[in-house]
Every structure is written in structure tokens, then in C-alpha cells.
Amino acid sequence: MRKAGSPQPRGPRPRSAAAADPPARPERIAKLLARAGAGSRRDIERMIAEGRVARDGVPLATPATLVMNLEGISVDGKPVEAAQAARLFLFHKPAGVLTAARDSSGRPTIYDVLPQGLPRLMPVGRLDLMTEGLLLLTNDGALKRALELPANAVPRTYRVRVRGEVRQADLEQLAMGVELEGVRYGPVDASIDRRASTGSANIWLSMTLTEGKNREIRKLCAAMGLEVSRLIRTSFGPFSLGSLPPRAVHEVPAGEVARLVRHPRLRAGA
Structure with missing residues (x-):
């Protein structure tokens, strides 16, 4: 697992799609707009339904519209x-x-709080208000969707500080998957990371999951009778928070991103 260190010097700017070889066949407009960073597939489908996406000034009727490129395409009247x-x-x-x-x-x-000078970026998934740690950001909506898609099972690991009694039977049950209020969660790989200082009721857990449902870890801990006092995401897929300080940003080298984009599982999900 690669650890993030201090930001590396930027390499050459990546060439634009206009400079790359054109696609061999038409693609769905929603996919091309997502790749251009106009939003996620879901965002673009909503924008098309609202009549905000047009080709040569005519609003598109469906996100399944096939196009060779983005020539003549506008969003909210802007090319x-x-x-x-x-x-x-x-x-x-x-x-x-x-x-x-x-x-x-x-x-x-x-x-x-993001540093100045970054391109337009979208978060890959979400961390709730009080959760800290690793958040991936990308300019590519198709990559965002592929990393988020539950079917691709990209693992996310968290360190969780809790108060209460941690029962091994509960952790083993998480590995099998549990159902809470009609929602199925799991499997989640959970283990005791370390206990806090003597006399403290705090315990650190490590939890790895692949779905990332809304407030999933907090809900699972509550069901085990545990109170979460701190939640830190330490890794997402092959990327680790490492020593990256709060509010800092590190760009993944272009070669690593290219290999990730070509990954068969992510390519199928995109």
C-alpha cells in the first residue's frame, strides 16, 4: 500500500482529450461529460432531465445520447x-x-479549506462532518464512479476510537454481515487495534469495508453498544493517508492514475 508523503513536484501537464486519439465509436454523453469533470453520472443525468445540457443549443432528452466528442455540447449555456x-x-x-x-x-x-490553485475536483464518496482522514479527489467523473461503485468492492480502512465493551463475537458477526433496520451491511473486517492508556475506557479499532453506506461505521458501532469518539479513514483502495498532514493535498503520479484507470474491474464499472 503506497503511503503519501510530502507533495512531489508537478510533472508535465497531462494532454487534453482533444490531443488524444479520438474514440473509435460513439459514447454516451453522460459518460463523456463525467470524464470531462462536469459532474458524476448521477449529476449529469439530473442536469439532462432539467434541460441544462444541450447540443448545438438544443436540450438533450436522454443521458443515453451517443456522441463522438463534446463539440457543440454546453451545460447551462456554457461550452x-x-x-x-x-x-x-x-x-x-x-x-x-x-x-x-x-x-x-x-x-x-x-x-x-483546500489549497488554492487546484483544478476543478470532485470528491470520491464522502466523509461525514466529524470524520477525518483520507478523501480522494478527482477531475474525472467516470473514475469517481468506478471507485465508488459497490460492485467494484474497493476497500476503505478506518481507525475508530470507541468507548464501551468490545465483544469478539460482535466483531466476528460483522465479518459475516449484519442487518440493521432493514439495511444489510457488510462484510466488515474489524479488529482491536490497541487499547488506550491504563484506566481509560477508550479502545481503538481497525475496520475495513467495501460498501461505504451513509454513516456505516457509526451505525455498526452503535449497534454493538459502542460510542464513537473519533473516526479516521486511513486508506482507500491502494492509497494510504500516511504522514499527509491535515488540509494537505498530494497528487497521485500520472502513471499510477493511468494504471488505475486501466484496471479491469474499474474499467468495467465505469
Whole structure:
């Protein structure tokens, strides 16, 4: 598992899709727009349904529309720039910021604390308000979707500080999968990482899952009678938080991103 260190010097800018070989056959507009960073597939499907995506000024009726490229395509009346090569960044999200573009209540979001000068980036999945640690960011909607897709089973590992009695039988049950309030979770690989200092009721757990349902770890711990006091994501797929400090960003080398994009499982999911 690769560890993130201090940011490395940037290499040459990746060439745009316009400079690359054209696709051999038409592709769905939603897929091309996602690759260009216009949003996730779900975002784009919603925008098309709202009449915000047009070709030569005519709103598109379906995200299944086939096109060879993005020439003449606009979103909200603005031409869509040619897709850039996929880029991926590791970000150490601090606790107390939302994984969102904006918040109606005025709470800070990741975009308020990200360093200046980054390209337009989308988060891969979410970390809730008080969860900290590794958050992947990408300019490529297709890569985002492939990494998030439950069918691709990309593992995420967390360190969890809890209060309460940790029972081995409960941890073994997590490995088999559990159902809470009609929702199926798991399997989750959970183990005791270490106990806190003598006299403390705190225990650190390591938990690895592949689905990432909303507040999954907090709900599973609550069902075991455990109170979560700190939650840190330490890895996502082959990428590790390592020594990356809070609020810092590290760009994954282009060669690693290219290998990831070519991975058979992710390519099928995209």
C-alpha cells in the first residue's frame, strides 16, 4: 500500500482529450461529460432531465445520447471544455468540514479549506462532518464512479476510537454481515487495534469495508453498544493517508492514475 508523503513536484501537464486519439465509436454523453469533470453520472443525468445540457443549443432528452466528442455540447449555456487526462489527489480532510460544494447553514466545506490553485475536483464518496482522514479527489467523473461503485468492492480502512465493551463475537458477526433496520451491511473486517492508556475506557479499532453506506461505521458501532469518539479513514483502495498532514493535498503520479484507470474491474464499472 503506497503511503503519501510530502507533495512531489508537478510533472508535465497531462494532454487534453482533444490531443488524444479520438474514440473509435460513439459514447454516451453522460459518460463523456463525467470524464470531462462536469459532474458524476448521477449529476449529469439530473442536469439532462432539467434541460441544462444541450447540443448545438438544443436540450438533450436522454443521458443515453451517443456522441463522438463534446463539440457543440454546453451545460447551462456554457461550452464544455475538452476532457483532461484523469487526475487524482489525496486530501487529508480535517474534522468539522462537510464533503459538499456548499451548505445552506453556512458550515465550512472541503472547498473552503483546500489549497488554492487546484483544478476543478470532485470528491470520491464522502466523509461525514466529524470524520477525518483520507478523501480522494478527482477531475474525472467516470473514475469517481468506478471507485465508488459497490460492485467494484474497493476497500476503505478506518481507525475508530470507541468507548464501551468490545465483544469478539460482535466483531466476528460483522465479518459475516449484519442487518440493521432493514439495511444489510457488510462484510466488515474489524479488529482491536490497541487499547488506550491504563484506566481509560477508550479502545481503538481497525475496520475495513467495501460498501461505504451513509454513516456505516457509526451505525455498526452503535449497534454493538459502542460510542464513537473519533473516526479516521486511513486508506482507500491502494492509497494510504500516511504522514499527509491535515488540509494537505498530494497528487497521485500520472502513471499510477493511468494504471488505475486501466484496471479491469474499474474499467468495467465505469
